[in-house]
Amino acid sequence: MAALSSGLLGALDPTSDRAVYRQIADQLREAIDKDRFGEGDKLPSEAELVEHYSVSRMTVRNSLSILQSEGLVLSEHGRGVFVRPRPPVRRLASDRFARRHRDQGKSAFTVEAEAAGSRPEVDRLEVKEERPPQDISARLGGPRRVLARRRRYLLDQRPVEFAVSYIPLDLARNTPIAEPNPGPGGIYARLEELGHRLDHFEEEIRSRMPTPSEVRTLQLATGVPVIHLVRTAYDTEGRAVEVCDTIMAADAYVLSYQLPAT
Structure with a gap:
């Protein structure tokens, strides 16, 4: 939970009309864009994200699925989800x-x-x-x-x-x-x-x-x-x-x- 307790990710906005899983994806994306999670870094586990946001595991999985579809992260079975290394520009x-x-x-x-x-x-x-x-x-x-x-x-x-x-x-x-x-x-x-x-x-x-x-x-x-x-x-x-x-x-x-x- 070190990454979460250090303030890398914030809290959900209960007044927003944006779906919860999209809010979580937004926060993770911003953390990646700002290099809070660098290339090859492991994101917080599903269990950690569930506890941090007080949401269901399916909600977290939907959030991570968005990031995968955008090409930002890679999921490795049994190991977790990692920020995808970017090729040289x-x-x-x-x-x-x-x-x-x-x-x-x-x-x-x-x-x-x-x-x-x-x-x-x-x-x-x-x-x-x-x-x-x-x-x-x-x-x-x-x-x-x-x-x-x-x-x-x-x-x-x-x-x-x-x-x-x-x-x-x-x-x-x-x-x-x-x-x-x-x-x-x-x-x-x-x-x-x-x-x-x-x-x-x-x-x-x-x-x-x-x-x-x-x-x-x-x-x-x-x-x-x-x-x-x-x-x-x-x-x-x-x-x-x-x-x-x-x-x-x-x-x-x-x-x-x-x-x-x-």
């Missing part, structure tokens, strides 16, 4: 594809991971020729075959992103882009070396709940949504030279952009 900056990074031989993921003080890794790499999905083909101008590059990104050994790049086959076949490691600066550097100087990117971003496959791939906790980002790269001739379809763990990212006011 990677900031998606508006200049992440600036040419200066490619000139330094670094991919956008590597640059931003280093800025966050994290160790980047790539696994589950697959490179193959295939027929693109209809929407991807439309974005690329209608090619029947593409080179698809699939990979999963990790920060400090935690999966945070899964991406598939689709490149028209006439651009990628028999080039370093078709190799598992395309070389310094990644596929964008190789495209520019092949004469397709990049002019601009278009991105579409939305958030949604993950599919079961995405939960497994990114090892997502219950209640954590994903960011679905589709980026199209255009060269100076106006040709779409790549579409990257990316699924990101929403709790691992901050989207940060600078927009001109004129």
Whole structure:
């Protein structure tokens, strides 16, 4: 009861029209947000919360269920409920594809991971020729075959992103882009070396709940949504030279952009 006796959690408001179990969830959430319970810390047990709030065990379980659905806590059978460790945050900056990074031989993921003080890794790499999905083909101008590059990104050994790049086959076949490691600066550097100087990117971003496959791939906790980002790269001739379809763990990212006011 030390955590409760020390004032980490308050009392219920009997005059509130908010359900009791939601009030308890609110107090626990606030304690987590303010780091009164840090990553990996064990929350007070069900019995302790029942005694502290003078409520039923089912009320407490409903409160904890809310926090689990929000991805804030993990329940370990026989051990208790713990604050879920948060993956390192990677900031998606508006200049992440600036040419200066490619000139330094670094991919956008590597640059931003280093800025966050994290160790980047790539696994589950697959490179193959295939027929693109209809929407991807439309974005690329209608090619029947593409080179698809699939990979999963990790920060400090935690999966945070899964991406598939689709490149028209006439651009990628028999080039370093078709190799598992395309070389310094990644596929964008190789495209520019092949004469397709990049002019601009278009991105579409939305958030949604993950599919079961995405939960497994990114090892997502219950209640954590994903960011679905589709980026199209255009060269100076106006040709779409790549579409990257990316699924990101929403709790691992901050989207940060600078927009001109004129």
